[in-house]
Amino acid sequence: MSDTGNRYVVGIDIGGQTSKIGVVRSDGSIAGRRVIRTDGYGTDATSFVADLASAVKQLLGECGDPLVEGVGVGAPNANYFSGCIVNASNISWASGTSVPLAQMLSSSLGGVRVSLTNDANAAAIGEMAYGAARGMKDFIEITLGTGLGSGIVCGGQLVYGHDGHAGELGHVCIDHENGRLCGCGKRGCLEAYASSTGVARTAKEWLEARPEDPSPLRFLDHINSKAVYEAAIQGDQLSNEIYQYTGTILGRAFADFVAFSAPEAIILFGGLARAGELLRKPVVEAMEQNLMEIWKGKIKVLFSTLPESDAAILGASALGWNNLLTNNDQ
Numbered sequence: 001m002s003d004t005g006n007r008y009v010v011g012i013d014i015g016g017q018t019s020k021i022g023v024v025r026s027d028g029s030i031a032g033r034r035v036i037r038t039d040g041y042g043t044d045a046t047s048f049v050a051d052l053a054s055a056v057k058q059l060l061g062e063c064g065d066p067l068v069e070g071v072g073v074g075a076p077n078a079n080y081f082s083g084c085i086v087n088a089s090n091i092s093w094a095s096g097t098s099v100p101l102a103q104m105l106s107s108s109l110g111g112v113r114v115s116l117t118n119d120a121n122a123a124a125i126g127e128m129a130y131g132a133a134r135g136m137k138d139f140i141e142i143t144l145g146t147g148l149g150s151g152i153v154c155g156g157q158l159v160y161g162h163d164g165h166a167g168e169l170g171h172v173c174i175d176h177e178n179g180r181l182c183g184c185g186k187r188g189c190l191e192a193y194a195s196s197t198g199v200a201r202t203a204k205e206w207l208e209a210r211p212e213d214p215s216p217l218r219f220l221d222h223i224n225s226k227a228v229y230e231a232a233i234q235g236d237q238l239s240n241e242i243y244q245y246t247g248t249i250l251g252r253a254f255a256d257f258v259a260f261s262a263p264e265a266i267i268l269f270g271g272l273a274r275a276g277e278l279l280r281k282p283v284v285e286a287m288e289q290n291l292m293e294i295w296k297g298k299i300k301v302l303f304s305t306l307p308e309s310d311a312a313i314l315g316a317s318a319l320g321w322n323n324l325l326t327n328n329d330q
Contacts, residue, residue, distance in 0.1 A: 008066040010056055011317030013119065014038055014075035014101075016090035021055055022313035023063045026321070028130045030310060032063040038091060045093040049101065053108035071105065071114040072320030074122030074312060081164035083116050089183075115319050119143070119312065121158055121167065123269050123304075124151025125322060126315030131306040132267050139265045140257055141304075142169070144272035147183065148191040148198075154261055169257060170195070174249060194250040196225040196272050202242050203228050213238050229275050243278045250279075251286025258287070258295050269304035269311070276303070 008031065013020045019038045023031040036055045041048045060068065077088040083102030088094040106114040117125070124141035127133040133141070137156040143149040148170030152159040159166045170191035171184055179188020180201065192198055203223050207215065215238040216231050217223055232239035254266055272279065284301050291299070306314055 007069045008063075009317050009320035010060075010068055010071045011313040011315070011320065012052070012056075012071065012073045013122070013312030013316050014073060014078075014085075014091070015119075015312075016076070019052060020313050021052075021059055022310065022317060023059060023066065023068075024314065024317035024320075028314060028317075030313065031066070032059050033310075033313070034059045041093050043093050043097075045099045045101075046104070048093055049104045049108055053105060056109060068112060070320040071109065071112055072122070072316040072318065072322075073101065073105070073114060073116045074119040074316040074319070075101070075116065076119060078116045078118045079164040080115070080117040080121070080158075080160050083114070085116070113320075115322075117158070117319055118149070118167075119315075120149030121151040121160075122315035122319055123149075123306070123311065124153055124158060124315075125318040126306055126311060127267055127269070127304060128153060128156075129318035129321065130314050131304055131311075132302045133265065136264050138261065139263045139267060140169075140261065141267050141269060144195060144268060144270040146195060146197050148195045152261060153263075159261075169253070172253060172256070174253060190249070190253050194246055194253070194272075199225040199228050199242060199246055199272065202245060203239070206238060206242065210238070215239065225272055225275075229278065232275075232278055240278070243275060244282045247279050247282025248286040251283040251288075252290050254283065254287040254299075254301070255290035258291060258299055262295065263299065265300035265302050267302045267304055269306070273303055 007026055009024055011022045011024050015038055017039050018035050021034045025031060034055050075085050077086050079086055084098045084100050085094040086098045087096055102114040102116040120143045123143050127141050133139045139153050141151040150167050150169035152167045171189045173188045174190050175188035180192040181187055182189035182192045200223050203217055215236050220227055228239045228242055232243055280301055288296055
């Protein structure tokens, strides 16, 4: 990234409730930040983009109006090839439709190049530029939040597939017979088990199925993955078993992922990854047990080293840098 000199890009992370904006230098330092609401626009994508562009301009003004070479955007269900957010169910103005956000934002910002990809791909690009995957050309980024996202990097390039939607490893089926219903409409998806939502679902199912097991979780009105983690580190046996179960499922899936891309590392990012070794230990054990001999002991399972508060902005900005450098090479 030394070719970018003192240039700046804007990184934008569009979430279901808020959108984070950052003006990012080539060394990964952030000159300024701003947050606006994503919700509250109903089906009016045009008004959201207008407000987003206005916020970008205001932030640039606060940063001394630096020359911006590009804008990178990470968003749910974003397609890199088309520049569209496609049927993002948790964003009202992009639900059930396709919004050409890259083109709309570029027009609102005077024609500056805007590159768009999904949030998990943005995290992978950020990890390669600023985090634990720096120097790696083959790795998989696994984002463990409400769902399970993934960004697959092979030969230093993100895998997008022919239509821009490759890398949906959260929707690999792990239980075809009696699998849980996933938010995507399928049954048995990995995401339905190995995610913050999946951990909470496991806890609720086990508490009902095992009434004889004591657990502090029984006294909670609302059970989420954070509650399970806190109970586990306090020694609750049921909660520790939940992490063992979740990590085993995830590790078996990782062994399959290794078989098709032979990554140097699999990197864990997101809220569920905060469980640390509670999750990583059973993941590694199950992965190693299920790997082919040629890969045993070779695949690293690492935690992201991106600063959590800025990870989404850095990932999006790295997309902007990548496209800037690609254009300069052409």
